[in-house]
Amino acid sequence: MSAEDFLPCDWNGLSDNVFSLISKEWMLITAGKIGDWNTMTASWGGLGHLWNRDVAYIFVRPTRHTFGYLERNEGFSLSFFGESHRKALSICGSISGRDQDKALAANITPCAFSAEGGSWQSFEEARLVLGCRKLHAQDLDPSCFIDPSIAGHYPERDWHRLYVGAVEAAWMRKA
Numbered sequence: 001m002s003a004e005d006f007l008p009c010d011w012n013g014l015s016d017n018v019f020s021l022i023s024k025e026w027m028l029i030t031a032g033k034i035g036d037w038n039t040m041t042a043s044w045g046g047l048g049h050l051w052n053r054d055v056a057y058i059f060v061r062p063t064r065h066t067f068g069y070l071e072r073n074e075g076f077s078l079s080f081f082g083e084s085h086r087k088a089l090s091i092c093g094s095i096s097g098r099d100q101d102k103a104l105a106a107n108i109t110p111c112a113f114s115a116e117g118g119s120w121q122s123f124e125e126a127r128l129v130l131g132c133r134k135l136h137a138q139d140l141d142p143s144c145f146i147d148p149s150i151a152g153h154y155p156e157r158d159w160h161r162l163y164v165g166a167v168e169a170a171w172m173r174k175a
């Protein structure tokens with residue numbers, strides 16, 4: 001299998017429940033290019049409409065290896081796999097790309113997806129891939145937390161950086 005096993009799709013026609021897609025199914029956030037990339041599992045983020053664009057927003061702590069890749073690259077991909085790849089997503093969320101090859105450890109195959117808006121790193125085993133171009137990045141400011149319980153998610157005070165990306169392309173695995 002390869003990127004040729006996917007068809008470009010209209011993300012506006014997706015029938016997935018975005019709340020379940022991200023919080024229950026999880027996703028891989030990937031930044032970089034073939035040969036120089038990193039990925040991480042995430043269950044926080046969202047999809048929506050902002051600044052007259054369809055967007056994805058993600059949250060990444062500066063301590064994560066993927067953070068540097070997000071900072072150095074114009075965009076990122078969001079890859080969704082389904083329950084059959086839960087173990088691979090667990091591996092990608094529990095080991096660091098600084099220490100070992102996550103794709104090898106998780107038994108997933110890196111590949112590149114290209115469209116008019118650019119190119120994105122993802123994985124052959126994904127069922128859905130969104131290619132995003134960064135529009136905005138901003139560190140969360142704990143002084144802005146209205147609900148004080150939110151600070152409990154940050155015992156190390158390693159506040160996430162919010163990235164907003166314009167969805168530029170989407171691919172769905174061929175049936």
